Amino acid sequence: MNDDDLDHIFKALGDPTRRKIIDRLRERPGQSLFEICALFFAENGMALSRQAVTQHIDMLQKAGLVRVEWSGRTRIHSLDPGPLREAVDLWLRNHL
Amino acid sequence: MRIYVTSVLVDDQSKALDFYTRVLGFKVKHDIPMGEHRWLTVVSPENPEGTELLLEPSEHPAAKPFKTALVEDGIPATSFQVDDIDSEYERLVSLGVSFTQKPMDAGPVRMVVLDDTCGNLIQLIQMKSS
Numbered sequence: 527m528n529d530d531d532l533d534h535i536f537k538a539l540g541d542p543t544r545r546k547i548i549d550r551l552r553e554r555p556g557q558s559l560f561e562i563c564a565l566f567f568a569e570n571g572m573a574l575s576r577q578a579v580t581q582h583i584d585m586l587q588k589a590g591l592v593r594v595e596w597s598g599r600t601r602i603h604s605l606d607p608g609p610l611r612e613a614v615d616l617w618l619r620n621h622l
Numbered sequence: 623m624r625i626y627v628t629s630v631l632v633d634d635q636s637k638a639l640d641f642y643t644r645v646l647g648f649k650v651k652h653d654i655p656m657g658e659h660r661w662l663t664v665v666s667p668e669n670p671e672g673t674e675l676l677l678e679p680s681e682h683p684a685a686k687p688f689k690t691a692l693v694e695d696g697i698p699a700t701s702f703q704v705d706d707i708d709s710e711y712e713r714l715v716s717l718g719v720s721f722t723q724k725p726m727d728a729g730p731v732r733m734v735v736l737d738d739t740c741g742n743l744i745q746l747i748q749m750k751s752s
Contacts, residue, residue, distance in 0.1 A: 554726070558696020560735065561723050568728035576695065598737055599693045600722045 527612045531590070535613045538589035543574065544582050548591065551605040558600050559583070625673055627663060630699050631680035631689060632740035635662055638677040641739050645717050646702075648675065666702075675700075680741060689741045696722050698735050698745035707732050707748035 538544055543566075550565050551557060557565070559579060567573050583603060586592040590609040595602050632638035639662060642648045648664035651674050659681070663674035680689060692699060704710045711725050711734050722743055723735035731747040738744050 558722050558735070560696035560698070561726065564728045564733070565726065597722055598720060599690070600696045600743070601694055602696075602722070 527609070527616055531609070532613055532617060534585075534589040535591070535609055538585045538591055541582070541585075543578075544586055546570070547579075547582055547586065548605060551592065551603060552607075555604040556595075556597070556602045557604075558597075558602055562603065627674045627676050628700065629676035629678040630738070630740075630742055630744075631685050632677050632738070632742070633680055634740060635660055635677055635679055638662075638738070638740045639664075642675070642677060645714065645719060677740075686741075693737075693741070693743055696735060696743065699738075699742040701745040701747055704746050704748055707734060707746060710734075710746060 539548075546566065546569075547562060550562070550569070554565070559576065562583070563574055563576060563579055566579070583592060587594065591606055593604050593606045595604065630638075639650070639653075642664050643650060647667065649667050649670065651663045651665045651670070652661055653663075654661040659679045662677045664677065665672060665674050680686065689699070708725055711721070714736060715721070720737045721734055722737065723733070725732055725734050727750075730750055732750060733745055733747045735743050735745050
């Protein structure tokens with residue numbers, strides 16, 4: 527993991543919506559885009575557009591925090607906390 | 623003015639007829655030959671005089687990319703209501719139906735999303751107050 531990877535991770539974490547998506551994916555792995563949108567609306571009472579969620583997911587994917595798999599012909603998203611742990615070991619821990 | 627019919631675009635009408643009747647449990651209302659295809663509608667046995675669901679051939683060239691894009695994002699083509707979603711989910715799983723979304727609470731509803739084997743995802747909901 528290099529500085530670019532760390533940048534992607536901290537950038538991905540630097541947004542409350544993306545942190546909420548991470549929380550929800552941890553509780554309930556394997557969500558479609560529809561499910562992420564529906565759950566976000568149900569829990570926060572505000573709608574997120576499909577485009578907005580897609581952009582958030584792209585950033586989380588770039589940071590390696592979200593993995594995409596296929597269930598039939600549907601894209602399914604899950605959390606991968608591995609890069610978070612690496613980021614802790616590599617840099618955060620120095621200051622804890 | 624009343625809504626008497628609504629439709630899902632199905633890849634194959636015979637296959638759809640099997641899925642929507644044998645698996646989901648709807649009853650045929652109209653099955654009228656129309657050249658290559660049929661005017662094929664089903665109704666809920668709980669409400670046989672209610673709105674019909676037209677199993678419409680997805681013939682138009684724009685239908686396929688539209689349906690594919692919806693399925694990719696997990697977006698249901700339409701939604702049906704049930705009284706007990708968890709028992710319905712168990713029943714459909716035992717019949718081999720695949721789900722892109724297991725039972726989930728979302729505000730006033732509890733929902734699942736299933737694959738109709740004809741190119742669509744279908745949402746089932748239970749109103750939690752009911």
